[in-house]
Amino acid sequence: MHDNSLDARQILRDLGVPAPVSVARVTGGRDTAVFRVNLGDGDRALRVYGAGQMDGLWREVEVMEAARQAGLPVPRVHAVGIDDERPALLMEWCRGRPVTHELKARPWSARHQGVLFGRTHAAIHGVRAPAVLHELGRSWIAWARDDELGARLSERTHREDALLHLDYHPLNVMTDGGAITGVLDWTNARAGDPRADYARTLSILRLDAEVEGRLAPIARVVIRRFELGWRQGYHEAAGEPSDLAPYLAWAGTVMQHDRAPRPGVPGGLTPERLNHIRTWTAEWKRRAGW
Numbered sequence: 595m596h597d598n599s600l601d602a603r604q605i606l607r608d609l610g611v612p613a614p615v616s617v618a619r620v621t622g623g624r625d626t627a628v629f630r631v632n633l634g635d636g637d638r639a640l641r642v643y644g645a646g647q648m649d650g651l652w653r654e655v656e657v658m659e660a661a662r663q664a665g666l667p668v669p670r671v672h673a674v675g676i677d678d679e680r681p682a683l684l685m686e687w688c689r690g691r692p693v694t695h696e697l698k699a700r701p702w703s704a705r706h707q708g709v710l711f712g713r714t715h716a717a718i719h720g721v722r723a724p725a726v727l728h729e730l731g732r733s734w735i736a737w738a739r740d741d742e743l744g745a746r747l748s749e750r751t752h753r754e755d756a757l758l759h760l761d762y763h764p765l766n767v768m769t770d771g772g773a774i775t776g777v778l779d780w781t782n783a784r785a786g787d788p789r790a791d792y793a794r795t796l797s798i799l800r801l802d803a804e805v806e807g808r809l810a811p812i813a814r815v816v817i818r819r820f821e822l823g824w825r826q827g828y829h830e831a832a833g834e835p836s837d838l839a840p841y842l843a844w845a846g847t848v849m850q851h852d853r854a855p856r857p858g859v860p861g862g863l864t865p866e867r868l869n870h871i872r873t874w875t876a877e878w879k880r881r882a883g884w
């Protein structure tokens with residue numbers, strides 16, 4: 595979100611939060627802006643959404659609470675701003691830094707960071723999705739917005755009950771170097787088969803790193819070691835997922851629209867990158883026998 599006129603202090607007043615000591619903008623993602631707020635008795639994160647995202651925010655808060663109560667490292671929600679023009683979420687500030695930053699600062703620890711990241715991913719999949727994720731129209735299959743692919747996937751048997759994050763990547767996970775301190779950004783969460791979430795993360799590490807430049811400052815070789823660690827940590831905790839090709843075809847299809855260019859929003863895919871993802875997706879469809 596690139597609206598610089600956002601007045602975080604006003605939003606905090608609307609949330610009933612006493613005057614903060616300091617407010618600093620952390621990031622502006624494509625859909626939200628995040629501020630670090632010092633309240634005197636500790637820090638909070640304020641995440642501000644675009645107009646009309648209130649329904650999504652309600653769902654996200656319910657998912658975060660369910661995940662936290664299940665024992666996952668997820669920031670506690672302190673307040674939710676219900677102004678539909680500018681929905682906002684005030685939550686606990688997680689210690690440490692995003693895994694991406696850790697990888698940049700300490701590239702030699704990539705494998706170990708990956709293992710921790712993989713264990714937490716497996717722990718997410720050990721949690722049953724809360725009821726709010728079983729709402730009509732929120733099926734993980736439908737997220738690919740491809741009827742033919744959806745029909746093919748529907749012929750197979752999947753789990754529908756696991757909690758899936760669906761944006762589990764190194765910018766959305768916080769670490770203090772020795773442990774994961776927070777899993778952020780539950781906007782995409784759905785109920786479904788853990789293999790879909792596993793495939794989604796693999797697609798991000800393999801494609802998005804090159805594509806969007808979000809991980810680009812980190813050398814491919816570091817991301818590759820991180821990926822090996824993630825798989826090791828995940829497999830040790832949850833077993834190695836079988837029959838991944840259909841899920842990778844799904845994840846490639848998701849990425850084609852998730853990262854598609856949007857008018858006025860920087861960071862969309864170039865035609866060459868889109869082609870690369872299409873080729874990747876086609877290869878997994880072939881391996882799925884489609």
Ligand SMILES: Nc1ncnc2c1ncn2[C@@H]1O[C@H](COP(=O)(O)OP(=O)(O)O)[C@@H](O)[C@H]1O
Pocket residue numbers: 620621622623624625626627628639641669685686687688689692765766768776778779
């Ligand atoms: N609760 C939090 N504690 C610490 N840092 C946070 C917190 N929430 C967000 N951040 C910081 O803001 C960045 C973006 O947050 P995120 O919720 O993923 O929003 P988006 O992806 O929409 O920009 C994270 O990578 C992290 O650096």
Ligand SMILES: [Mg+2]
Pocket residue numbers: 623765766779
């Ligand atoms: Mg994010």
